[in-house]
Amino acid sequence: MDASSFPLFCLPDKAIQNSMRCMEPKDIINITFCSNSTKHHGKCLNIxxxxxxxxxxxxxxxxxxxxxxxxxxxxxxxxxxxxxxxxxxxxxxxxxxxxxxxxxxxxxxxxxxxxxxxxxxxxxxxxxxxxxxxxxxxxxxxxxxxxxKQLDLSSSQHPMRDFHDVLIQNYDYISIEPMADLKIDDLLIMNSLSIYVIDSQLTDKDINRFLKHWISGANTRLEHIYIEFQRRSNEEVFKGIKRRMVSPRRFEGFIGGARERRVEELTDGIEIWNEKRTKKATIKFKRTTVKMFVWH
Amino acid sequence: MTSPASSSEVKYLIESSEGNTFDVSGAALRQSNTFNAMFLNIGADGPIPFTDYNEATLKKVFEYCEHSVNEENYSGPKHQDDLSKWDLNFFNEMDQKMFIDVINASNFLDIERLTSYCCERIARMLRGKNTQEMIKVITLPTAEELEAKQKVEEKKAAAAKKVAEKAAETAEKTETLEELPVQQLVQTTRNKLTRKYLSFSNE
The missing domain is CATH 3.30.420 (Nucleotidyltransferase; domain 5)
Structure with a gap:
């Protein structure tokens, strides 16, 4: 059979669409540019x-x-x-x-x-x-x-405080790296499910201040936060915060830049809780990073 | 032309556009979802009119169905490289016109396996081509041709309606049969079997 020409439109619509379904994705896109009719059939495939x-x-x-x-x-x-x-x-x-x-x-x-x-x-x-x-x-x-839905910013020399109207929005995920002038106040106004802060100049004291604000009710939507900071001592991080060690639990929440929720297995951690005792969070350190998983 | 509880030996009479009839096994015919939806549970009294398709096309389609009777249930498109030698010969010996007629008939009869292999073949013709090359291959229709296609689709819908009416008519007769007293039911079944025997002896 001659393959150099084929009257595709002699076929019923269903057969045209079935033929398109058998094509490689690249070929499907190419064929949809042939005519309005092929574009229509391409849409019907519901890809x-x-x-x-x-x-x-x-x-x-x-x-x-x-x-x-x-x-x-x-x-x-x-x-x-x-x-x-x-x-x-x-x-x-x-x-x-x-x-x-x-x-x-x-x-x-x-x-x-x-x-x-x-x-x-x-x-x-x-x-x-x-x-x-x-x-x-x-x-x-x-x-x-x-x-x-998600925001990923990096390498900006522009002051973060000028972008609070952007940071305050309810993103699913926000990632910031590396922002020399990032302050805890910038973190506290974020209302995202997941926050990533990479290569920051934040100190143990800053993290301690952030945790205390969370305990008091800041960052209400937060499910997960990851911060790379200038870590020296856990004692400084938890100064004035009640805590206890907890055994491994399986966390399900919005983590990182994933499009969907995903699960991260925890090995161990330090548990803190908010003032009203309505929320708990497990904190885990690794070298110069801290992760916090909030149990809703 | 058959009993509803058809076994693989049961034959059905198919009528083509030329008015010719030929028989097809129940097992082959059951690969057609159109047939299953209309006749499987009620049987067909007289030839089944697939009169929108010529005899050569229908025979080709049912040749495929007869061949694939013993194959495992269809579970999605198969890559062309995985087709058997028989399948490849079956497709290769068709010219383009017959190939298009077979797709049309297979599409109407809703024979998944055959339709999908045909479609896979078309996809293969266009594989790796850019839009301009595809335009050359698929020969885009003019407005008139699109209108003509629309008419053909309408005609096909009318044909499908005709088949459905036939099925409904048969169903009505079947229902009537169920209401008959046992004596009459035996006689009616005997008549049907006689007609069936005659149709085979006429070949």
């Missing part, structure tokens, strides 16, 4: 990508993970119309999927970013700028952080 993410660096790279393949599409920064058209197609095809956005450079101007990415269903916003000026950084956070 849910495991991950979609956009990386804005020297080029704009869009990745879609549909088991078992990761599909890459790269665009030059000036081709904003082409990027927008591709994204609109993906959003239609996959039913407005959650998308992670990584912003690594300022090569794409803010207005273009707003036009191209402004309507997306942002899951995680990563802003890892090398040379991002204050105004650009602030605009980016204001534009994209509001709809994001």
């Amino acid at each position: 849910k990508p495991l991950e979609c993410f956009i990386c804005i660096d020297q080029v704009v790279q869009i990745q879609v993970l549909i088991k078992p393949c990761r599909i890459f599409h790269s665009f030059l920064i000036p081709d904003t119309l082409e990027i927008k058209s591709f994204l609109d197609h993906m959003v239609h095809l996959f039913g407005n999927p959650k998308i992670d956005i990584y912003i690594h450079s300022t090569l794409m101007d803010f207005d273009s970013m707003r036009v191209v990415f402004g309507e997306l269903n942002v899951n995680c916003l990563y802003v890892h700028p090398e040379d991002m000026d204050y105004a650009f950084y602030k605009k980016i956070l204001n534009q994209f952080s509001k709809s994001a």
